[in-house]
Amino acid sequence: MEQQKLSRCPVGIQTFENIREGGYLYIDKTEYVYNMAHDDAKYFFLSRPRRFGKSLLTSTLRSFFEGRQDLFKGLAAGRLEKEWTAYPVLHFDMSRAKHADKETLENMLDLQLFEYEKKYGLPERAKKTNDRLTTLIMRAFEQTGHKVVVLIDEYDAPLLDVMHEERDLPVLRNIMRNFYSPLKACDPYLRFVFLTGITKFSQLSIFSELNNISNISMLEPFAAICGITEDEMRSQAPEHIARLANTLGLTVDETMLRLKERYDGYHFTWPSPDIYNPFSLINALAWKKIDDYWFGSGTPTYLIEMLRKYKVVPSRIGDLKAMASAFDAPTERMTSITPLLYQSGYVTIKDYNPMGNLYTLDIPNKEIRVGLMQSLIPNYLNERTETGITTVALMAIAIQEGRFEDSLGLLQEFLLTVPYCDNTDYEGHYQQMLYIIFSLLGMFVDVEVRTPRGRVDMVMRTADTLYVMELKLGGDAAAAMRQIELKDYPSRFIRCGLPVVKVGINFDRERRTIGNWEIKSDTPAN
Secondary structure (H helix, E strand, O other), X not given: OOHHHOOOOOOOOOOHHHHHHOOOOOOOXXXXXXXXXXOOOOEEEEEOOOOOOHHHHHHHHHHHHOOOHHHXXXXXXXXXXXXXXXXXXXXXXXXXXXXXXXXXXXXXXXXXXXXXXXXXXXXXXXXXXXXXXXXXXXXXXXXHOOOEEEEEEOOOHHHHOOOOOOOHHHHHHHHHHHXXXXXXXXHHHEEXXXXXXXXXXXXXXXXXXXXXXXXOOOOHHHOOOOOEEHHHHHHHOHHHHHHHHHHHOOOHHHHHHHHHHHHXXXXXXXXXXXXXXXXXXXXXXXXXXXXXXXXXOOOOHHHHHHHHXXXXXXXXXXXXXXXXXXXXXXXXXXXXXXXXXXXXXXXXXXXXXXXXXXXXXXXXXXXXXXXXXXXXXXXXXXXXXXXXXXXXXXXXXXHHOOOHHHHHHHHHHHHOOOOOOOOOOOHHHXXXXXXXXXXXXXXXXXXXXXXXXXXXXXXXXOOOOEEEEEEEEOOOHHHHHHXXXXXXXXXXXXXXXXXXXXXXXXXXXXXXXXXXXXXXXXXXXX
């Protein structure tokens, strides 16, 4: 009976009005809305990854500026705001023009402008989108006596799929630049302007004239404006967490650890509270199942293409270093994929050194690590990806049961079925393939790990064992084992407190699979 009284989780609902009127679970972010509305600045820009709550935030701002006091009852803004005013709001959703060509984009802008022109009057002479937007802003101001609020959600959505194409990007960018151009000229008639996106606005060179916009994306006061913190979970959704724990047969604390491992770890400035992915978390609470919801909702094709373009191997996606200036590098002059990985949510800030103004970036959580590896594995397994994932699952069971040799046998047998593909005749190919496979197992994996006497090809840690691996191509597993022992690689890990297993693996150059292996235990002394 108690469970039936729980508010529903708003899966797929991004409209503040619908959430509040429908009695859905809402994590209160309205204090941020109130603070922005009363800030000295009036132009704001926020960058966050896809499905991270930007649209809901924009919708909340719309309801606030429309004076919908009824929707804010019991929320922070409802307590803080003393004078509710209904401003005219022009709300544009650019995600409606994803994967658009020139004609589709122009039609989308025409439809959204027309919706407001029906309310404030059709222009007599204005035909171009910028002239129509200018006319709308001025008419809304004249008819209501209040300055106008302009909200633009996912401003860069029409450009993301072509952001690295020389042919289509300039055409679509010019259309968008023309549409946004009135935002500065109409300043006397504007009360508040808010834009969201994935890429920083400077990167697409759209707002060259809008130099008075406040980019709050990496400012500490706005660190948790999107996403969900652990404090918010425990204080605003304790019953939902308890229900999930009951379904999983775990305690609340055990459930929180599972959720943290899978969905937590985002930071959009430093210092910052840990931020959970809201899309995955809400889905997990709704379906009472911990799964890969965010990554399962789609991986941008441009990301995989850019990883290839910049020749980024899987093991080098995490543990990156970046200067603060790298986050705002114009797309046309990007020299690395780091800004794109950060803005897309595949790496996040893990540390910051103010002396060098240097950020450390890494993969935020298990969901992203596993999802990325699943996206990259086709490059190594050709068309046998589905069978490969099944093999990985069987390997995971074998390793968890302490049968590491059986796991290598499964991989050896599977690789015999993978068709020939180019660029496999070097040791690094197999090293990266193993890195992906072991990452898919949910293990901690690292490559080229430094020791006092050299570098270990690969180190993998499970809950109860540390594996030190040396790889050879067209050589001999016994030689790989001798190298581990000669250079005493295990001594580097003696303080980890786990039993160490030495593994020498040789890949057969002709058969393109594991040729042979040697496995020896090397338990560190206490």
